[in-house]
Amino acid sequence: MVGTWDIEGSKHFFADLLGATFIDTPLQDTEAFGLRVSMAFDAGIELSSPLEGVDSALAAMLTERGEGIVGVVFAVEDADAAKTRAEALGQKPFYSLDYSREEIERQLGGAFRTYKEHFFAIADPLNATMLLGEFEPTDQ
DSSP states (O other): OEEOSOHHHHHHHHHHHHOOOOEEOOGGGTGGGTEEEEEETTTTEEEEEEOTTOOOHHHHHHHHHOSEEOEEEEEOSOHHHHHHHHHHTTOOEEEEEEOOHHHHHHHHTTOEEEEEEEEEEEOTTTOEEEEEEEEEETTO
């Protein structure tokens, strides 16, 4: 996950650099977090940008640390089992999602059969958000 003030400029940069094709997550699904989100599954990049005039954790982070990597997604075979292992290590998720088929169609362009993530704020050794994700592409 890359945090940026200029999501459109960042999309153009990574499209030119990597040939990435971005899908914008509908604002109705991200505005509660004060974010715009755009994902390029073909390049493995998620861009997040604070909404203008909205206080958010990302805006505070970008103000303090500048733009750049704010999170790492680890693909796991079973997100719930990985969450249990993280909890056994003293980590607590601050958010979880498990998209329905309809949400996958609307938000992710139907690219997956399964899309489930658990979000953790990890200090040492990561100092970033860690996402444990279970993803099953539709082409499998």
